[in-house]
Amino acid sequence: MAAAILGDVSRGDPESLTIGWLYPELMNIYGDRGNVLTLYQRARWRGLQAEVVDLDKGATRAMDRVDIFFFGGGQDREQALVYDDLIETKAVPLARALEEGAVILAICGGYQLLGHYYQTAEGQRFPGLGLLDVRTEAGPRRCIGDVVVDVDPELGLTPPTLVGFENHSGRTFLGSGARPLGRVRRGRGNNEEDGTEGAVANNIFGSYLHGSLLPKNPHLADLMIERAKRCRLPRLDDRLELAAHRWILEREAARRPLGDARAR
Amino acid sequence: MVTPRRRLAVLAGKATGALSRATRRGGGTTFPGDVARAIDPQVLRRLIGDLRGGAILITGTNGKTTTARLVAGLLQGMGARVVTNRAGSNLIYGATAAAVAGAGLDGRLRADWGVFEIDEATLPAAVEETRPVAVVVGNLFRDQLDRYGELELLARTIQGALERLPEGGRAVLNADDPRVGEIGLGLPRPPLWYGVEDRSVSLSELPHAADARTCPHCGARLEFSAVYVGHDGVYACPNRDFARPAPEVVATSVTLDGLDRICIEVGGVRVEAPLGGLYNVYNVLAAFSVGTVLGLNQHFMAESLKKAVAAFGRQERFERRGRRFTIMLAKNPTGFNEILRESERADGRHFLIGLNDRIADGRDVSWIWDVDFELLAGRAEVVVPSGVRAHDMALRLKYAEVTAATEPEPDLGLALDRLTEATPEGGDAYLLCTYTAMLDLRALLVQRGWLRPYWAT
Numbered sequence: 001m002a003a004a005i006l007g008d009v010s011r012g013d014p015e016s017l018t019i020g021w022l023y024p025e026l027m028n029i030y031g032d033r034g035n036v037l038t039l040y041q042r043a044r045w046r047g048l049q050a051e052v053v054d055l056d057k058g059a060t061r062a063m064d065r066v067d068i069f070f071f072g073g074g075q076d077r078e079q080a081l082v083y084d085d086l087i088e089t090k091a092v093p094l095a096r097a098l099e100e101g102a103v104i105l106a107i108c109g110g111y112q113l114l115g116h117y118y119q120t121a122e123g124q125r126f127p128g129l130g131l132l133d134v135r136t137e138a139g140p141r142r143c144i145g146d147v148v149v150d151v152d153p154e155l156g157l158t159p160p161t162l163v164g165f166e167n168h169s170g171r172t173f174l175g176s177g178a179r180p181l182g183r184v185r186r187g188r189g190n191n192e193e194d195g196t197e198g199a200v201a202n203n204i205f206g207s208y209l210h211g212s213l214l215p216k217n218p219h220l221a222d223l224m225i226e227r228a229k230r231c232r233l234p235r236l237d238d239r240l241e242l243a244a245h246r247w248i249l250e251r252e253a254a255r256r257p258l259g260d261a262r263a264r
Numbered sequence: 265m266v267t268p269r270r271r272l273a274v275l276a277g278k279a280t281g282a283l284s285r286a287t288r289r290g291g292g293t294t295f296p297g298d299v300a301r302a303i304d305p306q307v308l309r310r311l312i313g314d315l316r317g318g319a320i321l322i323t324g325t326n327g328k329t330t331t332a333r334l335v336a337g338l339l340q341g342m343g344a345r346v347v348t349n350r351a352g353s354n355l356i357y358g359a360t361a362a363a364v365a366g367a368g369l370d371g372r373l374r375a376d377w378g379v380f381e382i383d384e385a386t387l388p389a390a391v392e393e394t395r396p397v398a399v400v401v402g403n404l405f406r407d408q409l410d411r412y413g414e415l416e417l418l419a420r421t422i423q424g425a426l427e428r429l430p431e432g433g434r435a436v437l438n439a440d441d442p443r444v445g446e447i448g449l450g451l452p453r454p455p456l457w458y459g460v461e462d463r464s465v466s467l468s469e470l471p472h473a474a475d476a477r478t479c480p481h482c483g484a485r486l487e488f489s490a491v492y493v494g495h496d497g498v499y500a501c502p503n504r505d506f507a508r509p510a511p512e513v514v515a516t517s518v519t520l521d522g523l524d525r526i527c528i529e530v531g532g533v534r535v536e537a538p539l540g541g542l543y544n545v546y547n548v549l550a551a552f553s554v555g556t557v558l559g560l561n562q563h564f565m566a567e568s569l570k571k572a573v574a575a576f577g578r579q580e581r582f583e584r585r586g587r588r589f590t591i592m593l594a595k596n597p598t599g600f601n602e603i604l605r606e607s608e609r610a611d612g613r614h615f616l617i618g619l620n621d622r623i624a625d626g627r628d629v630s631w632i633w634d635v636d637f638e639l640l641a642g643r644a645e646v647v648v649p650s651g652v653r654a655h656d657m658a659l660r661l662k663y664a665e666v667t668a669a670t671e672p673e674p675d676l677g678l679a680l681d682r683l684t685e686a687t688p689e690g691g692d693a694y695l696l697c698t699y700t701a702m703l704d705l706r707a708l709l710v711q712r713g714w715l716r717p718y719w720a721t
Contacts, residue, residue, distance in 0.1 A: 025477055025485075026477070026478070028472070028634075029406075030406070030628065030630040030631055030634065031630030031631055031632070031633035031634055032633075033472060033633050033634060034630065034633030034660075034663070037633065037663050038663060041663050041665075057485075075414040075415060075416055075475075076414060076416060077416050077478075078478070080483075081478060081483045144627075144628075145627070146627070165627070165628045165629075165630060167628060210628060210630040211628075211629075211630055212630050212633045215633070215656075215659050215660070215663060216656070216659065240655070240658055240659055240662055240672075241659060243655055243672070244655035244656055244658070244659050247655045
């Protein structure tokens, strides 16, 4: 896979960015559009030709030229509706695209579906795509609240934090083939036990963070575009993005002595 | 018979309410309910028993307060005495507080009707305790997932409550909402359906924030031949497994006159109300349907609705410094999209957007990314992002390329000053707020003497 990432430059045109949105109608719970919009605008603002391709049920159009896939979360009913289609029509072209160097960001339900399986409270296992070395089990209660993550230094992000909002009951555990996206300074993260949040393996990114994730974490958005296009991007004026990022950091820092006190 | 315990509960509740108002801690719209219920947990059930007409409950994601106000207005127009929890305190404590406030010192509720807006999740308890003659379910949209959980679960909760309606209690349901349709089609007794039929006010496609896109039986994508508000419209499953129930009370010939007036025809009767927006067409239609269940005369209802007044913080208007201000409450993507569309119809160009993330607003502000703020791009002349999460709002506007957006100003007072300055004299300014931002802003306006306190509206 590493060789493919380094060696293959045939994917896409350097002047354009194609974003493939997996199930925009059904897997779009609470603000997932913000992630797609952030990638789209940040590419456009740098003069790239940006395009969003909707990958609804049955659609595989243009999956071979997608630079970045986005896979959001859904409510249970919707998640059940996309499941068969994901396995039957998306799994193979998606795996091929990732091998060719495409990037994917998967949030919450999408993150879980990229892993080996999701196990319900009754012990029933639903196999996932197995693209990311993680497994998920139903947890006893929902993890809900603001999250601050100290991001994996290997990713070289500045500022070295991610901010977001989590709302999930699944507990996700990483295998040796994936590294955590970071460690939670605030919030519960992957599983409430090991202090990790999210997972990264090559160009595959999974996370529980909504918020939406990318608008307030523009450095992560740019990392994905740079990985997908194998280029360095010129800087943008991110004062507004970073002010919003910092505002969460400061509020969470101020709350710290209170333990887990909630916003009032 | 009034038990001593009930009387004590009522008296303690009333004293709490009086104290709360005297100390200016608010309108005393919930806490008296807590106190009364602590003394007599059955106090609401007992007070409701005094009503000569009965209780009417209004639930749904959007429009509860306005619909309840319209229904109460219809009944008051007939000379009936009505207790309402009109200040938006819509948990069981709020309903109890309203009943306590309406009771006399003898512990009896002196009213003919109780009209209560009820939080969706509270409906089972409210049905159980008030044994209503009518329950309106207006719509079900995504709203505060961190608080309510997923729509699916909420729909099942509401259905369970409606299944336990007493003999003689009628569900009054919006046929145009697929989730509400699903709930109603599963009920043992047929509900009264209402809906809109006028293609001229239909949107061209489902907005991004639409939730109920698929057939509850086969999962196929629903086909919409009209889209009115959010995912409310005229829908059918292509496999014929599910379709919008045929409404009995139908609004046709819809005319929207900015924020000033809506006009519809219902069963051959022209109905007009001084409210703005298609969502208010649904609110008026819901009230009209409740009146139909109660056997009110249609012409009387039409006359009465002409005098309707918006509830506090919902299209509430005032003039100051030569500018006209309109407060609009927006709590979720569908509601926000609708008020953006309404302000567009009214050619609005000057805005303050107050975004808070307290419990009552939903602590997760992700939902602003589902709102079509792109509608403001190229049209607005100034947009001041404000409230606790002003920074997030500013960012949303940036990515919508609303170039008229100012720097974020979390302080609502300063933001209001900035907006006032940027609005030309004689111009209109719009204050779009989430729930607690609206409360904060209103408190500020009362303090400045620009508005009356909410318990006095």
